[in-house]
Amino acid sequence: MNCWEYKNCGREANGSKVDELGICPAYTQNAGTACWIVAGTFCEGEVQGTFAKKEASCMLCSFYMTFDSQLRKKVKDHFTSK
Numbered sequence: 612m613n614c615w616e617y618k619n620c621g622r623e624a625n626g627s628k629v630d631e632l633g634i635c636p637a638y639t640q641n642a643g644t645a646c647w648i649v650a651g652t653f654c655e656g657e658v659q660g661t662f663a664k665k666e667a668s669c670m671l672c673s674f675y676m677t678f679d680s681q682l683r684k685k686v687k688d689h690f691t692s693k
Contacts, residue, residue, distance in 0.1 A: 613643025614652075617674045622653060645690045647675050647683075 614637055621628030622635035632653055637646035646652050647669040648662045659665040669675045678686065
């Protein structure tokens with residue numbers, strides 16, 4: 612499942628909030644399972660910065676917590692090795 616489906620944020624293509632907030636960078640980068648490493652995602656009502664800046668809030672996110680630490684590492688390695 613992608614983050615925009617899980618969170619129902621409406622920032623995917625043709626989503627309900629695209630006109631207001633734009634398309635999410637996680638969507639445009641095909642990183643729906645790695646939103647936590649994509650800068651510019653919109654969480655808790657605010658645009659988020661780099662992973663280093665948003666790591667603490669991501670670690671509290673229910674979507675982030677659906678991945679165990681090994682899977683998070685695998686996902687991060689996949690997206691950061693491109």
